[in-house]
Amino acid sequence: MALEIYNTLSRKKEEFVPVHSDRIGLYVCGPTVYGDAHVGHAKAYIMGDIVNRYLRFRYPERKVTYVQNITDVGHMTDNDDVAGEDKLQKQSAKEKKHPMEVAAFYTRRFYEDMSALNVLRADIEPLATGHITEQIELIKKLIEKGFAYEVDGNVYFDVSKDHDYGKLSGRKTEDQEASGRVEARSDKRSPNDFALWKRVDAGHILRWPSPWGDGFPGWHIECSAMSMKYLGETIDIHGGGLENQFPHHECEIAQSESVTGKPFVKYWMHNNMVTTGGVKMGKSLGNSAMLRDLFKEYDPLSLRFTLLQSHYRGTTEFTTEAISASETGYKYLLRSYHKLKDVVGDAELPEFNSLDTPQNQSIRDIVGLFKEALDDDFNTPGAIAVLFNSLAPMTNNILAAGMSEAGPKYLAVWNALAGNVLGILPTQDATQTDASGTLSSVVQLAVRWRKQARERRDFAMSDTIRKELDEAGIILEDSKEGTTWRMK
RNA sequence: GGCGCCGUGGCCAAGUAGUAAGGCAGAGCUCUGCAAAAGCUCCAUUCCCCGGUGCAAAUCCGGGCGGCGCCUCCA
Numbered sequence: 001m002a003l004e005i006y007n008t009l010s011r012k013k014e015e016f017v018p019v020h021s022d023r024i025g026l027y028v029c030g031p032t033v034y035g036d037a038h039v040g041h042a043k044a045y046i047m048g049d050i051v052n053r054y055l056r057f058r059y060p061e062r063k064v065t066y067v068q069n070i071t072d073v074g075h076m077t078d079n080d081d082v083a084g085e086d087k088l089q090k091q092s093a094k095e096k097k098h099p100m101e102v103a104a105f106y107t108r109r110f111y112e113d114m115s116a117l118n119v120l121r122a123d124i125e126p127l128a129t130g131h132i133t134e135q136i137e138l139i140k141k142l143i144e145k146g147f148a149y150e151v152d153g154n155v156y157f158d159v160s161k162d163h164d165y166g167k168l169s170g171r172k173t174e175d176q177e178a179s180g181r182v183e184a185r186s187d188k189r190s191p192n193d194f195a196l197w198k199r200v201d202a203g204h205i206l207r208w209p210s211p212w213g214d215g216f217p218g219w220h221i222e223c224s225a226m227s228m229k230y231l232g233e234t235i236d237i238h239g240g241g242l243e244n245q246f247p248h249h250e251c252e253i254a255q256s257e258s259v260t261g262k263p264f265v266k267y268w269m270h271n272n273m274v275t276t277g278g279v280k281m282g283k284s285l286g287n288s289a290m291l292r293d294l295f296k297e298y299d300p301l302s303l304r305f306t307l308l309q310s311h312y313r314g315t316t317e318f319t320t321e322a323i324s325a326s327e328t329g330y331k332y333l334l335r336s337y338h339k340l341k342d343v344v345g346d347a348e349l350p351e352f353n354s355l356d357t358p359q360n361q362s363i364r365d366i367v368g369l370f371k372e373a374l375d376d377d378f379n380t381p382g383a384i385a386v387l388f389n390s391l392a393p394m395t396n397n398i399l400a401a402g403m404s405e406a407g408p409k410y411l412a413v414w415n416a417l418a419g420n421v422l423g424i425l426p427t428q429d430a431t432q433t434d435a436s437g438t439l440s441s442v443v444q445l446a447v448r449w450r451k452q453a454r455e456r457r458d459f460a461m462s463d464t465i466r467k468e469l470d471e472a473g474i475i476l477e478d479s480k481e482g483t484t485w486r487m488k
Numbered sequence: 489g490g491c492g493c494c495g496u497g498g499c500c501a502a503g504u505a506g507u508a509a510g511g512c513a514g515a516g517c518u519c520u521g522c523a524a525a526a527g528c529u530c531c532a533u534u535c536c537c538c539g540g541u542g543c544a545a546a547u548c549c550g551g552g553c554g555g556c557g558c559c560u561c562c563a
Contacts, residue, residue: 011492031563044563075561087561170491171559219561241563246491271563272493278555283562309511310501315494315556322500325512332511335525373502381502385510396526459521466523477525484525 003058005237006313006377008245008268009168013377018236019266023063024055025231027265029223029240029248030125032071033106034091037113038288039303039318040274040281044241046304047271047312047378049119049423051239054374057421060353067230068122070110072103072129074206075219089205099206100129113291116300118423124230128222132208135217135225138259139196139210147258151187153199153213159192162254168268169246194251196221220251224264227252233260239269271312276319289318302327305424308380329388330424336392337414337425338486339399344407352416355409363413366390370417380422387418443474447483450476 373382
């Protein structure tokens with residue numbers, strides 16, 4: 001059984017064979033930080049997170065290094081060198097802040113949102129502005145090798161010098177030229193050429209000195225520079241949103257491979273869009289659901305769960321109804337997990353890896369199905385189905401049968417699969433925030449009073465207590481063993 | 489105009505040749521003072537339509553209809 005990844009380069013699933021025997025390099029294009037993150041960002045970075053988590057789970061013997069950049073250079077909202085607006089500069093004018101202040105502000109908020117979604121931080125989170133030197137060095141090499149040319153303070157990559165340009169997106173430069181698209185006035189030799197370095201005018205705040213005068217780097221060069229600096233000339237996996245396939249990733253390949261003469265990336269992964277009403281959710285379309293707003297209504301982890309219930313390469317139709325629906329299913333899984341956790345208590349858990357023995361056949365089966373799903377190009381909906389079909393029912397059986405020796409084993413399985421790999425288990429629960437036990441004591445008191453009412457068959461009082469606790473966010477459940485409570 | 493993707497039950501959504509996962513919603517039952525939880529059962533003879541190739545197709549090929557993305561910043 002091997003991990004298979006759909007590689008955009010070949011347009012098919014390929015067996016994952018790491019470039020190096022001892023390590024794996026993963027790079028995912030990070031956000032441009034001039035606004036808050038929306039559901040589309042969540043889908044992209046949760047995908048990156050799943051790849052990161054699963055690689056670590058599946059290849060414990062290899063060092064996985066995950067790099068995700070922050071684009072804190074504004075770039076242009078228009079291809080025209082003159083008329084283009086710098087997104088960060090525009091936002092900074094609006095907020096009356098220095099562009100770097102805007103970038104820092106939204107960077108923090110981005111990480112806050114991602115943490116709420118239980119997206120693990122990358123090992124290296126380089127800033128584009130922190131790697132201007134590296135980018136300039138790369139551009140110098142491209143000029144030396146004849147792949148780039150300077151015109152009046154601007155440096156462009158000469159696409160005609162790169163013979164396999166277009167191999168990722170399947171585009172031919174001739175077709176693009178034939179498109180009749182209106183090209184803005186430019187000093188490029190060809191409309192397909194793209195900027196490596198841009199000259200700035202007097203009013204531009206974010207600027208750096210370079211051999212070609214004051215300016216700032218082109219959008220694509222940062223990823224090449226930072227990827228190669230931290231992960232080497234050929235990395236295993238590079239991921240990002242589908243809309244970055246062209247031109248961004250195509251340009252990254254062109255720049256990087258022209259300099260090194262080696263393959264830049266072995267496996268390219270692209271996640272599809274989040275749609276609403278069948279239409280792409282996008283920053284510029286104004287139909288984005290911002291994560292911060294959603295977090296007020298929904299548990300961030302149930303949002304994560306919702307996104308994991310569709311495949312990363314398919315579109316995800318996003319509606320509040322869709323989150324509500326999957327939230328119900330998600331809570332079912334959590335109840336099973338929490339009950340098990342309560343029963344196991346402080347008992348020591350076995351090492352997850354020690355459970356892979358013939359004596360634990362049912363666990364082996366569950367883990368096998370789970371891995372089979374994720375091995376198939378990170379099929380998270382399939383992995384979640386295993387939780388619904390096997391892990392939760394098995395857990396409920398154990399709880400019903402009171403099989404205490406199986407408890408810790410299964411809890412270790414929950415922690416590994418649902419916790420470490422899928423990241424859908426809460427990292428902190430109500431019992432931890434109630435460390436002093438105050439809430440618990442009070443609820444226990446109410447439960448005792450209600451028990452007395454029930455014993456004298458005063459069901460009106462019993463139901464009132466339950467109803468009022470429910471309104472306060474506490475749910476009571478009666479069973480043969482007594483009454484248990486939990487937070488809504 | 490070029491490149492590419494998608495169309496599966498009321499909703500969401502897996503499945504790329506071997507006879508339709510899963511979740512939500514819905515129906516019934518068990519348990520129960522009631523409720524909840526949990527469990528059991530039912531819920532697509534069929535995968536947009538029409539042809540074709542296979543012993544076999546939701547899955548491959550051709551045509552049609554419908555929807556979407558990229559080609560300009562966007563996850």
